[in-house]
Amino acid sequence: MRDIVRMIVVLSLIAAASGLALSLIYRITKAPIAYQTIRFVKEPAVKKVLTGYDNDPILDRKTLVVGTDDKGAPVEITIFPAKRQGETFAVALEGKGKGFGGLIGVMVGISKEGKVLAIGITSHSETPGVGSRVEEASFTDRFQGLGIEGAVTVDGISGATYSSTGVMSAVEQAASYVVKYKEEIF
Amino acid sequence: MSIKEEFTKGLWKTLPPFRLVLGLCPTLAVTTTGINGMGMGLATTFVLIFSNLFVSLLRKLIPPQVRIASFIVIIASFVVIVELIMQAYFYQLFKVLGIFIPLIVVNCIILGRAEAFASRNGPLASLADGLGIGFGFTISLFVLGCIRELLGSGSLLGVAVMWSGFEPFTFMLKPPGAFVALGILLAFMNLISSYQERKGG
Numbered sequence: 001m002r003d004i005v006r007m008i009v010v011l012s013l014i015a016a017a018s019g020l021a022l023s024l025i026y027r028i029t030k031a032p033i034a035y036q037t038i039r040f041v042k043e044p045a046v047k048k049v050l051t052g053y054d055n056d057p058i059l060d061r062k063t064l065v066v067g068t069d070d071k072g073a074p075v076e077i078t079i080f081p082a083k084r085q086g087e088t089f090a091v092a093l094e095g096k097g098k099g100f101g102g103l104i105g106v107m108v109g110i111s112k113e114g115k116v117l118a119i120g121i122t123s124h125s126e127t128p129g130v131g132s133r134v135e136e137a138s139f140t141d142r143f144q145g146l147g148i149e150g151a152v153t154v155d156g157i158s159g160a161t162y163s164s165t166g167v168m169s170a171v172e173q174a175a176s177y178v179v180k181y182k183e184e185i186f
Numbered sequence: 187m188s189i190k191e192e193f194t195k196g197l198w199k200t201l202p203p204f205r206l207v208l209g210l211c212p213t214l215a216v217t218t219t220g221i222n223g224m225g226m227g228l229a230t231t232f233v234l235i236f237s238n239l240f241v242s243l244l245r246k247l248i249p250p251q252v253r254i255a256s257f258i259v260i261i262a263s264f265v266v267i268v269e270l271i272m273q274a275y276f277y278q279l280f281k282v283l284g285i286f287i288p289l290i291v292v293n294c295i296i297l298g299r300a301e302a303f304a305s306r307n308g309p310l311a312s313l314a315d316g317l318g319i320g321f322g323f324t325i326s327l328f329v330l331g332c333i334r335e336l337l338g339s340g341s342l343l344g345v346a347v348m349w350s351g352f353e354p355f356t357f358m359l360k361p362p363g364a365f366v367a368l369g370i371l372l373a374f375m376n377l378i379s380s381y382q383e384r385k386g387g
Contacts, residue, residue, distance in 0.1 A: 007252045014244070014256050018263035025267050032274035040277050 038078075041122055042107065046080045046092045049109030049118040053082035057092065064181055077177060079185055082109075088186050090117055095174030099166030101125040104134070106170035108143075110178050112186050116146045119171055124163070131163030139164070148175035189314045196318025202295050203326045203368070204375050209295040212286050213327060214364035220343050223331025225279045227324025229272065229287060231317070233264045234296050238316035241304040248305075257300045258291070265290045295323065326371075333367050334358045 038058065046057050057080035065074045080092040090111045096103045104124040109117035121135045133139065134157060142154040152172040156164030178185060200206055203213040212230070217223040240260050241248075248256045269287045272280040280287065290296065299319060304312040335341060338358035340348035348354075357363045 003249065003251070007249045010248055011252050011256055011259070014248075014259050018259055022263055022266055025270055029270040029274040033270070036274060036277040040281070 042078075042080070042094070045094075045107035045120040045122045048120040049092050049107050050080070050082040050090055051117075053084060053090075055081070055083040055086075057082055064177070064184060066177055066181070081185075088112065091178065091185055093174050093177060094122060095170040095172070095177070097166040097168065097170030097173060099124060099126050099134075100131050100160075100162035101127065104163065104166040104170050106167055106174065108171050108174040110148055110175065114148045114178070116143050116148065116152075116171065116175070119143045119167075121167070124166075126160070126163045126166075131160045133157050133160055134163045134167050139167075143171055146171075148178055189310055192311050192314040193318040196315065196320070196322040197325070198322075200319070200322075201326060201375075202319055202323045203330075204372055206295070206298075208298060209293050209323065210368075212289065212293065213330065214361060214368065216283055216286050217327050217331035217334055217364060217367075218338070218359050219335040220328055220332040222279070222282055223327035223329075224324060225272075225276070226283055226286060227320070227327040229268045229283070230290055230293060230295070231320025231324055232268055233261060233290050233293075234299060234320045234323075235313060235316040236264045237261045237296055237300055238304040238312040239309055241300045242307060242309045242312035245305045253305065254297075254301070257297060257305075261296055261300065262291045295319065330364075330367055330371060333371070334363060337367075338363060 038061075043058050050057060060083065061078050061080050063076045063078050066077050067075050069075050077093055081088045082090040082092070090109055092107055092109045094105055094107050096105050098104075102125045104126070105122040107120045107122050109119070111117050119140050121140070124132065124134070126132045126134065139157055143152070146152055146154070152168050152175060154164075154168065156168075196202070198205075202209055209230070212226050216226045237257070237260050241257055244256070244260075265288060268290070269280075272283075272287065299315060303315050307315070332342060335343075336347070337355045339356075340346060340352045340354045355363070358367065
């Protein structure tokens with residue numbers, strides 16, 4: 001009996017101590033990790049979908065609260081504005097859509113006139129060689145010039161319907177944010 | 187054995203991938219360049235040093251029935267710490283090593299050292315053991331990575347060093363090439379060992 005108690009106590013204590021240590025490290029590294037993902041994942045995507053700006057969209061980024069999640073915590077999105085002579089003429093923002101293997105993150109460039117400029121996939125876990133083809137320019141180019149109001153539809157890739165639909169709903173989500181918060185964004 | 191011997195044994199006598207032939211999965215998978223090999227090696231060394239130290243410090247407290255579970259909790263905690271730190275400060279390396287960072291948890295070198303050494307020896311000796319094995323592992327991965335990088339892409343540490351007409355053996359960057367490189371290195375090490383033995387005997 002004593003043995004069992006000892007086992008339980010020791011293992012629980014070790015687990016508790018490790019949990020405490022990890023939450024501490026997580027707090028310390030949270031901000032640098034967020035910065036790194038912006039620098040290495042978002043920045044290349046932003047540069048891909050926006051052109052002709054003379055500011056630094058990464059530096060001028062702003063966050064917008066777009067509602068709350070299940071637990072009541074605020075959901076924030078980051079907007080990257082492209083400015084020419086101090087005037088915002090387009091923005092890039094990320095939308096997420098459900099693909100075949102999880103959420104697909106798509107960076108969408110949207111002009112002030114409400115047209116999609118370009119899109120770039122930032123994160124996905126689609127099947128390599130099948131669903132991953134949504135990353136190819138031949139597919140992402142199909143979104144150019146689409147309006148942002150209402151449903152966003154383009155021809156999907158045959159054999160990768162789920163992934164194609166995922167990208168479309170991601171673009172739709174980003175577009176809906178722009179429609180809804182037009183005043184704050186531009 | 188003295189503390190110094192505990193350290194140096196990891197550098198030749200029990201050099202992990204070659205002598206113990208342990209931890210081959212990361213050894214073969216990530217050593218496509220010298221830098222990748224070294225990054226993987228250093229991450230493993232960090233985990234190894236701290237898991238050895240903590241297992242050794244707690245060895246009298248942990249009941250033998252739950253020792254493996256306790257070791258794994260300790261090891262996994264340090265692996266997550268390494269993962270977070272790498273993600274925060276060495277993002278590009280983190281992207282390249284990818285899934286192999288969390289997989290350090292199941293690297294048999296680390297659990298092997300915890301079970302075979304740290305749970306039976308004092309903290310200082312365990313620290314020396316972890317450092318020695320860790321450095322041995324790092325150097326092995328670095329050398330293997332350099333060889334594969336040199337033959338597979340004609341560069342060393344990212345700098346092109348081969349002559350201009352050099353046709354890279356892309357085969358060396360693929361998994362089978364890793365086995366070939368490992369085999370050649372092992373053969374060399376055995377050659378040196380047998381030469382030393384003959385000279386000594």
